[in-house]
Amino acid sequence: MTRLLKEDVEEIHRELDLYDSELIEKTGLSLRQMACMAAGIPEKTVIERALTCKAAVIPITVGEGIIPSFTTAVQSIIQHLGFQAVVTDETDVAGIAEAISHGANLLFMADDLKFIALNVQTGVAVDNGEATGRGFTAALDGIAQGLEEKSVLVLGAGPVGLSAIAFLKKLGAKTAVFDIDDTKVKRLKDAGIKIESDLDKALASYRYIIDATPQGGFIELDDVHPDTKIACPGMPLGLTPTAYPSLQDGLIHDPLQIGVATMLAMALLQLSR
Template identity: 50%
Template sequence: MTRLSSELLTGIEVELDIYDKELLRKTGSTLRQIACRAAGVTQLELDTAANSSQIAVIPITSGKGIIEGFCDAVQSIVNYLGFKAFITHCHDVSGLAEGIERGAEVIFLADDERFVAINLPYRRVVDNTEATGRGYVAALECLKGNLHGQSVLVIGAGRVGRSAARALKELGAKVAVFDIDQTKAEILAREYKFGLEKNLAEALHKYTTLIDASPAPNIIQAEHIKPATVVAAPGIPLGLSNEACSLVEDRLVHDPLQIGVATMLVMSVLDK
């Protein structure tokens, strides 16, 4: 799991409304709508769950420790979607116990390896990588329209890329994958019968619908951007150069946490 920096999280809790209006302008959908689309639920179902679910966010100190602002950002996103979330006063096991004792049905917690939402009554674990991949495919569908039959390049065959590629296949897209680790890309392509691209520069000239799930910066340059290009970019850091970003700005969805957490929440609270 890519470790976020506190700088990327600065301001999330106070700028969610601005972020959501920008997301709506670009995609025609709000954060809430995109998360519901990714999870396959209705907003009415989510409203019902919000009235009966309490969410605990547990600070975890293991590994490299707590990222400043992380728990606050997660709590703010959960609250923004209409749920009641609290950050436990205690950390680690004591925090988990506190969350359960205070009546939480869903627990959010992260260490250096995994970021998960655990629904205690349903005994369900939703991983951020799975939710992020699905959430960004839903955002891409809103940007592009119907993805059925559309050729989509997924850059990065890690956990988020795998999730996105599977979600694209479910929508009937023609998926091709690229990863700098060719073995990883070949395994994913063979497992799901995806196309395989071995040269990124050549592939970027062929495709206009992109999922950038790579942790590499500046891999998408201005020369790769066409008038029809749309990009959903869950990768941290953003893989587009500054010039490429300026050319595709209104057809680009990228954030450090919002879509992933929102989709985690919706996937975890509803028994789908």
């Protein structure tokens, strides 16, 4: 999991309404609707669950410690979707105990390696990598007005990329992957996934791209078609500062919003079963 910086998340709680408006304009879907699509849960169910479910965000101090503003950003996203959400006063195990004592159904917590939403009732842990891959694929599907039979290039075959690949298959897209790790490439090739070996050629050939890499600033404007639509769950942003202005209308990128919303929806799906 890429470790976020304070500047990545500190303004999220102030900008969620504007963020949602821009998301609807680009994709035709609100953040909640996108998360529901990604999770495969009816929006009506999410709205109903908001009346009875309570989430707690627990600060975790192990490893490199707490990212300033991270827990409040996660809390604000959950609240934006209509749910009760608190940040516990205590941290770590004491924070978990505090959350449960106050009746929380869903626990959100992150350390250096994992960010999960834990369903207290079922014991299911929804991983941010899987949720982010599904959520950004749903976003790209929205901006493309459907990805069925359309060719999509996934950059990176880590947890986010693999989740995106699996969801693209479900959506009926024609998926290809580029990754610098030969072991991952061989595994995907053996599974029947199309592999692109030349990044420059691949970028120029696809109109729909999911950048699931942790590498920033490597996609130049001349590398892609002007009408290319890009979903970038990776941090930092893969587009260069010079490419961003020309491609921003076809770009979906955020540090937490889509991933957290989809984690919530996926955890609710488990509660509803």
